[in-house]
Amino acid sequence: MGKPSIIAIVGSLRKDSFNRQLAKKAKEIIGGRAEFEILEYSDVPLFNQDTEFPAPEAVKRVRDIVKAADGIWFFTPEYNHYFPGVLKNLIDWLSRSVSRDIPPLLSGKPAAISGVTPSMSGTGIAQDHLVTLISFLNMHIMNVPRLTIPNVMQQLDEGGNLLLTASAPYLEKQADAFIRFIEEKKK
Template identity: 75%
Template structure:
């Protein structure tokens, strides 16, 4: 039977990120019941419509990984009651049509959101956005 392909996207670029650790813990719990991949996207540029078409190589690579996934699981911190700008930037890139032949990648893709924070409210506001 085909394994479900889950793509974990962590909203923190920090090496020792709690959210990254949470994603790795989820991976451990899931074990071999699903294919679990963590998206690396430190190298993507800021969204800039001047460089949108043709897309930079880093964006093409990230899009291929997202396209392959059956669903996305976001693990995000909260920055000033929102999710971090690096994640917003990634979502902005992914939200755009690839070309006039291919639709945006995120439309219709199942998604889940988790988050961890040393703060009392967890990451509820970030997740709400």
Template identity: 70%
Template sequence: MKKIKILAIVGSLRRESFNRQLATAAQAVIGEQADFEVLEFADIPMMNQDIEFPAPQAVSRVREKVKEADAIWFFTPEYNHYFPGVLKNLLDWLSRPISDSEPQVLAGKPAAISGISPGMSGTGIAQDHLVTLISFLNMNVMNTPRLTIPNAMQQVNGQGKLELTASKPFLEKQAEAFLRFIQNRK
């Protein structure tokens, strides 16, 4: 049986962002149950129809990663009650058809959403906006459970690294649910 491929998209480009650390924690929870890769996309240019065809090499590379994945797991921060512009830019590129004969790469992909923030919302508002967009892009969204972790600093060790305490069982529950969700759509 082919192993499930999960592509994690982190909505922050910062190397040690809380959401990148959360994605790493999710990868550890998934373990050998699936292949899990964090997408690197810092080299994606701003969406510009003047350079859309042929797509820049970085965009083509990212599209291939998405096409190869069985599912997408988003990890988003919340900036001003919204998901970050870098994530919106990436989704703008991924939402465009590749060519006249090849459609966009997100349609039909199972998607899960998690997020952690230093504030009280735990990224819930940003996640709601993200669900609106990826639903419009025809992704197959697992609406429950979603993971929203507020007050990130309460789960950070003395070295500034995320150590999930109270939130770890919720991440484990979401990972289990997402694996089932993906399997049921294959």
């Protein structure tokens, strides 16, 4: 059994978003223990059944990447007490069957969830909504530990980069747990 492969799906398309920075921190923590890639999906169009078959090239590309992954780690902000629409759109595309012979590719995939936000509320509400959706899609969710980081402005350097002072040990704990979770599911 080789190293597990993890695809990070960031719920914000902003190139320097706090959640993208959090995903990069997770990649650093994981190091060589797993393959870790942040999924780029800004070119995925809005879901439309009129263009579902054949799927647009961008959709085919992300489906192939997600299909090959052993686990998916979601990094989501919280917009108006919900996860972002771009994330929902991506999940809508990923949840659809490619054909009658191929099951939906999210079914059975191990998933972890983290999130960071400038507000005091953290991303707990958005994460709970995301759990509802991906549970319906039959993903294997690692509910403990989940990571919600509120007040991110207190964990930034002078340039606005994420330092993860107080939250670093919790991200380390989640990374360790997710690698074990994926390995258990692969057995």
